[in-house]
Amino acid sequence: MKIGERWKRAFELSRKRITPSRKAIVEVLEEQRKHLSAEEIYSCLREKHKKVGIATVYRNLELLSQMGIVHRVNFGDGKEHYEIARIPALHHHHLVCTVCGRVIDYQDFRKEEHEFMEGLGRVLETKYDFLIQSHQLYFYGICKDCRLKEVGE
Amino acid sequence: MKIGERWKRAFELSRKRITPSRKAIVEVLEEQRKHLSAEEIYSCLREKHKKVGIATVYRNLELLSQMGIVHRVNFGDGKEHYEIARIPALHHHHLVCTVCGRVIDYQDFRKEEHEFMEGLGRVLETKYDFLIQSHQLYFYGICKDCRLKEVGE
C-alpha cells in the first residue's frame, strides 16, 4: 500500500476525523521526507496556501505522534522535530553534532540494527511489561567542520 | 577512580573553574542517580541549602553536557533532563510510555549493545567524518498501566 494512504485507515480505526488540516500536515511531512519543526511545517502549509492555525499544527502533530504516523525527534536544540514514520526497512537514525547542532540522518546497518533491536525489544517487553512500538537511536559527537574550527582557535 | 572525582580532573584539563555551584550540581546528580530536570535539580539544591541561581543551573548543565560529564536526555515532555554520565559498563537507556510519559531506565544487554554500537559507530565515524562521543537509545511504546486503562474505556 502507498505510504500516503496508510494513515487514513489508522484514522478510521481510531475514530478520528479526517480533516483538511490533518491531510495537509501529513502531506507536507511526506513530501519533505525529513525532520521539520512545528514552525517549519506551519511555514510549508502557508506556502501551499493551506490555512491551518499554528495551534492546530501542534495539536495534530501530537495526535499523529501518538498514533505512530509521525515520529517526534529531539536534537537538544530546544524544539521538537517531526518526521513521517517510515516502514521498518527505511527506518533511519540521527547523528547530532553537539557543537553546531547539525544533524545527519543515516540508514546504514538497517538489517543488523533491525535484528538487534528486535531481540532487545522482545526482552524489554517481557521484563518490563511494555508494548514497544518504535525506537530511536542517537549518536552524539563532533562533525568534521567543528573539529577543524576547534583546532584553528 | 571514584566517579565523583573524575569530573574535577576534566575541569582542570579544560581550564574551567571548580566552583561551589558546579560541585553542588554534580553532587546532586550523583546522589540521585536518575534523570532530573533543571528545575528538579534547582529544588534539590535549595533543599540542601545550597544557594545557586536557576540561570547558573542551566549554564552549568549545558557546560557539563558539553564536557560529557552529564548526559542530556529528552523524553518528549517539553523539558530536558540530565543524568550523570556513567562508565560505559553502566550505560543505560530509556523506555518511554507515549501515553503517560513514564520513563523506565534499563541496562540490559549491556555487553551486546556495547559491541553492536561500537561496530555501528565506527562505520558512521568513517562514512560521515564524525567523531562519536556517545549514543542514546530510546524505545517508545505503551506501559502496562496505560494498556489496562485503554481497554477499560
Place this chain on the structure above:
DNA sequence: CACCAAATGATAATAATTCTCATTATCACG
C-alpha cells in the same frame, strides 16, 4: 595577596508550546 577573566545572581526577555473559548465542520444515522 592582588588582579582579572570567568562565574554568578537576579531578573528581563525570548521562544516553544499549550490553553481557552467561541465558531465551524465532520460524519454517523436516519
Place this chain on the structure above:
DNA sequence: CGTGATAATGAGAATTATTATCATTTGGTG
C-alpha cells in the same frame, strides 16, 4: 441527502522552559 452531536479549529492569551543582560563576586594564577 440533510442534520445534529460532537470533534476540530483559529486566534490570541497564557504558560513554561530556557537564554540573555549586566552589575557584582570569586577562583586561582603569578
